[in-house]
């Protein structure tokens with residue numbers, strides 16, 4: 001949250017030289033040139049609190065890192081607010097998003113996953129579904145989006161729909177990232193899921209987006225040497 005402090009200091013600096021009006025414009029210009037991205041200093045330190053893993057302030061769950069069975073926060077209010085803004089912005093562009101999935105409890109994930117394993121076998125199911133405790137939907141910070149048309153929902157070709165394309169380039173503006181990007185299965189363990197978005201907050205989402213890294217790579221969790229086996 002360093003950028004807020006810097007912005008506040010800049011305001012103080014501005015108000016401190018109110019009689020020197022001619023300088024204000026150039027100071028303002030300089031402030032604008034410093035983008036929030038350059039000032040963002042997210043901690044990447046790992047910590048585990050009550051069985052929940054964080055990197056900095058960011059809760060992490062993936063194929064390796066689980067959530068406790070009794071972790072049931074429900075839908076995150078900030079994530080929902082941001083999602084509503086994203087959907088409204090899409091509507092303004094003539095896009096019609098539909099929320100296909102949101103918060104899911106451990107037990108709900110258990111039922112889903114068991115059904116997938118019974119249907120497709122564990123190896124196949126693991127490519128598109130998470131073991132109970134390993135689903136990002138249990139955090140209340142993840143959503144699966146589709147379009148009202150729904151024909152391509154939950155398929156890779158959703159990424160080629162107007163909604164899917166817009167999501168790839170604008171989700172970060174609302175604090176979300178495409179959590180399982182194309183070509184990163186070796187890192188995330190998941191096939192490309194253009195529909196699955198994870199809320200990170202705007203500053204971090206933009207930073208991760210511009211880094212072109214998965215969350216695992218961004219936080220330095222991914223070790224290429226380890227995944228060779």
Ligand SMILES: [Zn+2]
Pocket residue numbers: 101137142143144195196197
């Ligand atoms: Zn999902």
